[in-house]
Amino acid sequence: MTGVSTATAEQSAPTAAPVRFWDRQRRLGVGLVLIGLVATILFGALAAAETARFTLSEDAEGAALSINGQLGAILFGVVALAAGGLLLAGLLRAYQTLVLSLGILAFVLSFLCWQVAGKFLPLVDTASGTLELAVPLILGALAGVLGERSGVVNVAIEGQFLMGAFGAALVGTMATSVWAGVISAAVGGVLIAAILAVLAIRYLVDQVVVGIVLNLLALGVTGFLYERLMQPDAQAYNQPPKMPEWRIPGLADIPVVGPVLFHTNGLVWLALILVFVVHFGLTRTRWGLRTRAVGEHPTAADTVGVRVRGLRYLNVLLGGVIAGAGGAYFTLVATGSFNKNMTSGAGFIALAALIFGRWTPFGALGAALFFGFAQKLATYLSAVGSPVPSQFLNMLPYLATIVAVAGLVGRVRAPAADGQPYIKS
Amino acid sequence: MANDHIDLTVEPGEVHALLGENGAGKSTLMNQLYGLLQPDEGEIVVDGQVRTFRSPRDAIAAGIGMVHQHFMLVPVFTVAENIALGAEKVRAGFLDRRRARREVLEVSERYGLPVDPDALIENLPVGAQQRVEIIKALTRDVDLLILDEPTAVLTPQETEELLGVMRGLSDAGKSIVFITHKLKEVKAIADRITVIRRGRTVATASPDTAEEELAALMVGRAVSLEVDKAPAEPGREVLTVSGLMVDDDRGVRAVDNVDLTVHAGEVLGIAGVQGNGQTELVEAIMGLRRPAAGSIRVDNEDLTGMSTKQILRSGIGYVPEDRSLDGVVKEFTVAENLVLDQYDRPPYGNAFQLDPGAVAASARERVEQFDIRTSSPDATVSTLSGGNQQKVVVARELSRPLRLFVAAQPTRGVDVGSIEFIHRRIIHEREVGTAVLVVSSELDEVVGLADRIAVMYRGRILAIVPPDTPREELGLLMAGITESRPGAGATEPATEEGTK
Numbered sequence: 036m037t038g039v040s041t042a043t044a045e046q047s048a049p050t051a052a053p054v055r056f057w058d059r060q061r062r063l064g065v066g067l068v069l070i071g072l073v074a075t076i077l078f079g080a081l082a083a084a085e086t087a088r089f090t091l092s093e094d095a096e097g098a099a100l101s102i103n104g105q106l107g108a109i110l111f112g113v114v115a116l117a118a119g120g121l122l123l124a125g126l127l128r129a130y131q132t133l134v135l136s137l138g139i140l141a142f143v144l145s146f147l148c149w150q151v152a153g154k155f156l157p158l159v160d161t162a163s164g165t166l167e168l169a170v171p172l173i174l175g176a177l178a179g180v181l182g183e184r185s186g187v188v189n190v191a192i193e194g195q196f197l198m199g200a201f202g203a204a205l206v207g208t209m210a211t212s213v214w215a216g217v218i219s220a221a222v223g224g225v226l227i228a229a230i231l232a233v234l235a236i237r238y239l240v241d242q243v244v245v246g247i248v249l250n251l252l253a254l255g256v257t258g259f260l261y262e263r264l265m266q267p268d269a270q271a272y273n274q275p276p277k278m279p280e281w282r283i284p285g286l287a288d289i290p291v292v293g294p295v296l297f298h299t300n301g302l303v304w305l306a307l308i309l310v311f312v313v314h315f316g317l318t319r320t321r322w323g324l325r326t327r328a329v330g331e332h333p334t335a336a337d338t339v340g341v342r343v344r345g346l347r348y349l350n351v352l353l354g355g356v357i358a359g360a361g362g363a364y365f366t367l368v369a370t371g372s373f374n375k376n377m378t379s380g381a382g383f384i385a386l387a388a389l390i391f392g393r394w395t396p397f398g399a400l401g402a403a404l405f406f407g408f409a410q411k412l413a414t415y416l417s418a419v420g421s422p423v424p425s426q427f428l429n430m431l432p433y434l435a436t437i438v439a440v441a442g443l444v445g446r447v448r449a450p451a452a453d454g455q456p457y458i459k460s
Numbered sequence: 461m462a463n464d465h466i467d468l469t470v471e472p473g474e475v476h477a478l479l480g481e482n483g484a485g486k487s488t489l490m491n492q493l494y495g496l497l498q499p500d501e502g503e504i505v506v507d508g509q510v511r512t513f514r515s516p517r518d519a520i521a522a523g524i525g526m527v528h529q530h531f532m533l534v535p536v537f538t539v540a541e542n543i544a545l546g547a548e549k550v551r552a553g554f555l556d557r558r559r560a561r562r563e564v565l566e567v568s569e570r571y572g573l574p575v576d577p578d579a580l581i582e583n584l585p586v587g588a589q590q591r592v593e594i595i596k597a598l599t600r601d602v603d604l605l606i607l608d609e610p611t612a613v614l615t616p617q618e619t620e621e622l623l624g625v626m627r628g629l630s631d632a633g634k635s636i637v638f639i640t641h642k643l644k645e646v647k648a649i650a651d652r653i654t655v656i657r658r659g660r661t662v663a664t665a666s667p668d669t670a671e672e673e674l675a676a677l678m679v680g681r682a683v684s685l686e687v688d689k690a691p692a693e694p695g696r697e698v699l700t701v702s703g704l705m706v707d708d709d710r711g712v713r714a715v716d717n718v719d720l721t722v723h724a725g726e727v728l729g730i731a732g733v734q735g736n737g738q739t740e741l742v743e744a745i746m747g748l749r750r751p752a753a754g755s756i757r758v759d760n761e762d763l764t765g766m767s768t769k770q771i772l773r774s775g776i777g778y779v780p781e782d783r784s785l786d787g788v789v790k791e792f793t794v795a796e797n798l799v800l801d802q803y804d805r806p807p808y809g810n811a812f813q814l815d816p817g818a819v820a821a822s823a824r825e826r827v828e829q830f831d832i833r834t835s836s837p838d839a840t841v842s843t844l845s846g847g848n849q850q851k852v853v854v855a856r857e858l859s860r861p862l863r864l865f866v867a868a869q870p871t872r873g874v875d876v877g878s879i880e881f882i883h884r885r886i887i888h889e890r891e892v893g894t895a896v897l898v899v900s901s902e903l904d905e906v907v908g909l910a911d912r913i914a915v916m917y918r919g920r921i922l923a924i925v926p927p928d929t930p931r932e933e934l935g936l937l938m939a940g941i942t943e944s945r946p947g948a949g950a951t952e953p954a955t956e957e958g959t960k
Contacts (some may be wrong), residue, residue, distance in 0.1 A: 320550075324541060324545060325546075336546070339544065
């Protein structure tokens with residue numbers, strides 16, 4: 036090429052990006068310093084100067100990590116403060132995310148030291164509880180990833196959960212088989228997904244509105260059938276077998292990690308495996324490339340011969356399968372029977388996990404685990420009679436999502452064509 | 461009906477220009493060839509075989525490729541990913557990325573189309589994106605390549621280069637359909653020219669046909685390609701922009717230390733390839749975007765900090781660059797659109813009500829005066845052609861006494877007849893002593909209208925030159941090259957960019 040063209044080749048590159056003092060790192064730093072101060076001063080002052088024990092076993096006995104509660108609260112608070120200070124000073128830019136995570140972790144630990152002072156927190160139980168609470172969130176968020184990466188907003192995860200939970204309980208009981216339950220849960224999810232897909236893709240109805248309507252529909256249908264069918268004769272219709280726990284010999288003996296990951300039920304494994312499958316599917320396969328293209332620029336995909344609508348149908352329906360299976364968790368793992376509106380908003384937390392996780396499978400996994408931990412901690416706190424209302428922790432997923440959407444934690448960018456129906460010109 | 465019994469034959473290795481005004485039906489025709497639209501009647505014959513294209517898939521299979529006017533590239537994908545999309549090579553179930561890269565490099569080398577296969581599309585300038593589009597078609601082994609208005613977004617130099625690439629492709633035996641409304645390019649490259657007007661083939665011409673004749677065929681009557689105007693008689697300074705800095709939506713500096721003055725009774729034209737800060741400059745002047753620094757004064761009154769409404773009411777007219785987004789409310793009637801800026805003031809109404817009689821009366825008058833072709837003033841604007849929609853905008857803005865008239869891309873997507881009319885109105889506005897600022901990415905338009913031309917490149921005014929400056933020189937300036945005019949106001953040597 037000639038010199039002229041190389042000169043023009045750069046023309047749309049940004050003109051000297053303005054250097055702003057209050058960039059993202061410094062804003063995050065301020066936030067972290069503030070919560071670090073709260074941790075150091077408030078938690079430190081409130082914490083009892085007694086030993087906080089984080090036990091490896093189920094009870095107060097046995098091996099444990101111990102620390103003086105007050106000391107711990109102050110110590111970790113100072114760590115959070117220091118991490119915030121680093122960010123604020125504009126240092127360690129290359130390790131920004133790491134420093135931020137460290138700071139937030141320190142804040143959480145400081146909080147725990149305050150709460151656990153004079154008591155004990157069983158680590159294994161907390162970890163496996165976190166993971167189990169996260170399972171439906173992971174599956175729901177993955178369903179969202181599939182739909183939204185191809186351009187269809189799925190607000191109906193909650194409805195898919197409910198249909199899944201209901202289907203699992205009903206068919207599981209009637210067939211006395213957990214697996215029949217899981218399969219019909221998937222069918223329940225697909226039913227909702229199919230309505231969503233047809234209305235959104237074929238009839239171009241606003242996807243958020245359809246999603247909300249479907250949630251209400253699922254709530255109404257399952258509620259009605261529950262009262263008319265399940266309540267009068269629970270034995271025949273609402274006593275599904277519980278999902279068995281499997282134990283992998285050897286691996287299950289690893290301390291802490293073993294019992295959490297390798298002595299658990301199939302849905303946990305399914306959720307974790309699916310995270311990898313969806314991730315590699317999206318990034319490495321033909322299906323994934325096309326899915327992302329359809330979600331970002333459907334016209335471009337169409338002009339190279341990709342079937343835009345077909346792919347969207349496929350992905351929304353696949354999402355229905357996954358979210359439905361997530362619904363099975365509520366009846367086959369968590370409680371053992373269906374109850375009216377038993378998902379109580381978990382579908383929306385899954386949606387929050389999807390956004391907080393920036394529309395990626397691993398992001399969704401991280402967010403789901405974080406939200407699961409918050410929920411688990413909420414139960415723990417109310418059990419030990421903590422002065423912190425558990426509602427605060429239950430608010431966390433929504434609060435985190437608002438923070439994420441407000442752009443405070445990295446740039447959150449939805450697929451460009453998310454929620455836009457594809458109309459051939 | 462966009463296409464009415466059109467016949468078109470393209471020979472192997474031929475560059476066939478499809479010439480026609482905006483809205484003549486060129487793109488509609490090509491979208492049928494590419495399977496995006498289905499014809500109601502008639503047939504497509506490829507290599508002696510009748511084919512039906514239900515989707516682009518069929519067209520690609522028949523050896524037809526298309527570079528669309530609006531690039532069909534996924535911004536967040538890499539070059540290689542975009543080229544592979546739809547024709548992905550898979551190894552053991554996974555995408556074969558190495559092979560995709562290799563294919564890009566092969567084609568890129570064979571046809572002299574340099575691109576980086578790993579670059580993200582959103583970080584590439586339009587010229588490079590266009591090369592990606594061409595490579596995308598070539599990797600699909602096309603025999604016929606359709607280029608839809610490919611030069612609209614290019615600098616004159618990039619256009620030259622593209623014409624070179626097209627020559628190379630036709631030498632390699634590929635047929636090319638080159639859609640355009642630019643006569644010079646047609647004459648430079650085409651082997652044969654088909655002229656389309658209002659959905660019909662009106663002529664097949666050879667490239668040695670005179671420009672005037674082609675223009676007449678295209679429009680249906682003799683047109684003057686020049687803008688008639690007397691020399692300007694500049695008066696007082698009306699618009700004074702100094703030290704202006706404006707950031708774009710991403711917070712990147714788009715306008716960088718711009719100084720400008722526009723005098724009463726003169727047209728200052730801003731030339732430059734799209735996306736070099738012109739949009740942000742105009743938005744800042746109109747109060748639609750807050751400047752980061754600097755001042756904008758009209759008759760020594762500072763506009764910065766004033767609302768757009770105040771600015772409009774202080775005697776400034778504005779034709780926005782995106783007509784359907786900012787210029788008109790398409791669902792409103794012509795009459796309503798004509799009073800969008802005045803509806804709450806007498807005689808049209810007050811803070812509480814409209815006077816439909818006054819609105820209708822003034823609409824009838826404007827429709828007459830500005831030759832707006834509409835079935836009635838009460839027809840919605842969406843039923844009008846692009847040119848007539850633009851006349852609605854121009855009519856509205858020129859219906860009040862102005863000190864300054866700002867017109868951004870005043871004739872984009874407008875037919876030649878309306879272009880002539882709008883140009884005459886702009887010159888008329890200059891004649892009555894208004895200061896006029898015209899921003900256009902069509903160099904012909906700027907040269908035709910302006911009394912002085914400011915060339916904008918990467919947010920800066922590189923030079924202010926007279927309109928009789930040679931095209932070549934203007935082209936170089938638009939590409940950011942200022943060496944040929946030492947001390948012409950450039951603040952940064954262009955070679956620095958060239959080495960990046």
